[in-house]
Amino acid sequence: MVTFPNAKINVGLNILSKRSDGYHNISSCFYPVPFADVLEIVTSEQFEFKSSGLSIPGSGNLCIQAFDMIKTDHKIGNVKIHLHKVIPIGSGLGGGSADATFTLKMLDKLFELNLGDQTIKNYAAQLGSDCPFFVRNQPAIASGTGTQLRASKLSLTGKRLVLISPGIHVSTAEAYSGIIPNENRINLIEALDRPIEEWKYTVSNDFEASILPKHPKIKEIKEQLYTLGASYASMTGSGAAVYGIFGHEPDLGSIRSKVCWSGVLN
Numbered sequence: 001m002v003t004f005p006n007a008k009i010n011v012g013l014n015i016l017s018k019r020s021d022g023y024h025n026i027s028s029c030f031y032p033v034p035f036a037d038v039l040e041i042v043t044s045e046q047f048e049f050k051s052s053g054l055s056i057p058g059s060g061n062l063c064i065q066a067f068d069m070i071k072t073d074h075k076i077g078n079v080k081i082h083l084h085k086v087i088p089i090g091s092g093l094g095g096g097s098a099d100a101t102f103t104l105k106m107l108d109k110l111f112e113l114n115l116g117d118q119t120i121k122n123y124a125a126q127l128g129s130d131c132p133f134f135v136r137n138q139p140a141i142a143s144g145t146g147t148q149l150r151a152s153k154l155s156l157t158g159k160r161l162v163l164i165s166p167g168i169h170v171s172t173a174e175a176y177s178g179i180i181p182n183e184n185r186i187n188l189i190e191a192l193d194r195p196i197e198e199w200k201y202t203v204s205n206d207f208e209a210s211i212l213p214k215h216p217k218i219k220e221i222k223e224q225l226y227t228l229g230a231s232y233a234s235m236t237g238s239g240a241a242v243y244g245i246f247g248h249e250p251d252l253g254s255i256r257s258k259v260c261w262s263g264v265l266n
Contacts, residue, residue, distance in 0.1 A: 001106055004036035005098035007087050007261075008133060009161070009236040009243050011154065011192065012203040015176075016183045023129075023145045024181060027188045029152050030094075030133045030140050033161060035261040037099055038084035039063070041106045047078040053085035062100035062127055067107065069123055076111045088260060090169035092239025094134070100127045101134035121147075130237075141189060154192050156265045160246040162225065163261040166217050168240040170207075175238035178210020196245065199232040207238050218242060224255055 011029040018024050037053070049064050063081050070076060081103070087095030101124045108115045115123075117135050124131035129146035139152040191202040212219040218240055225233040225244030228251070233244040241260075244250075252259060 001042065001110055002038065002040045003102050003106055005039055005087075005095070005102040005134070006036040006137070007033045007093040007095055007098065007163075008130070009033055009093070009163075009234075010205060011232075011234070012188045012199075013205040013207065013237065014185060014188055015179050015181050015206045017181045019145070024176070024179070025144060026142065026146055028142045028146070029154055029188065029192060030130070030142050030149075031152075031154065031156060032137050032139070032266075033093070033163070033261070034263060034266060035087060035093070035163060037086050037095060039099060039102055039106070040082040041079050041103065041110060043110065044078050044080040048080040049083070050081070051083045051085055053083075054087075054089060056083075056085055056089065062096050062131075063103045065127055066100045066103040066123070069126065070104065070107045070113075074111070074113055076107065076113070079107070079110070088165040088167075088241065090171070090239050091165045091241035092170070092235065092237025093163070093165075093241050094130045094237065097128045097130035098134045100124065101131045105135070152189075152192075156245060159231075159265050160249055161261075161263060161265050162228075162230070162244045162246065162250065162252070162259055163241060164221050164225070164243070164255065164258045165241045165260045166215075166221055166258070168215055168217065170211055170215070170238060170240045172238050174214075175207045175211060179206060182206075196231045200226075203232070203234070205235050205237075208235050211235065211240075215240065221255075221258070228252070228255075 013028040140149040230244030
């Protein structure tokens, strides 16, 4: 069984308040992007995990954690998992979260567990705050720590997206270290209802305020996307990737070599 765990972008990311458990309450629109890893899972006598493509640092990959979680609660056999990594790691595109959640969904189908979306979401939330989004994989407004989701009517269908990953890894700890939570701002849902050309002034990613001064290369990429005619450009998530949304196919020229994905949104 083969599937393609896709990336997501954050259209706006507001850090509203710090919680008593140390996490933060956010408001963000998660939007799926057809830029994907490749994940194969087949039944096997012994468990095995292999990866190719981009190097995955550390141990305890989320795909393995997802398998262990399901195996603990359900009578399933062993599998071989092969993950071909394409989505840049630490970029804020949710690649690792997608891999984990797609593993849960594939195991559900492979072993005919019939878990249902809500049960899979409950498992996914234990693996990471972005993970539940990939169960339904449709535009959603995320709140709480990012695990509370409600459908968003935002449609970027037909818009062209240009993704650039500058090769800088921004850790979650670094991203949050410069954050000052603020609940007094334009409601994100209301801001997204406005014409996309106005988003530049009303829709923001709060992490940019502290990350862009530390990493001027990221700021430069964002400015280049606007120069090329992007209707809106932003860093996504807490990572370093920057995207531009265009109403036309831009002439990427000198930045073409920096682009990790460009295509039309569904």
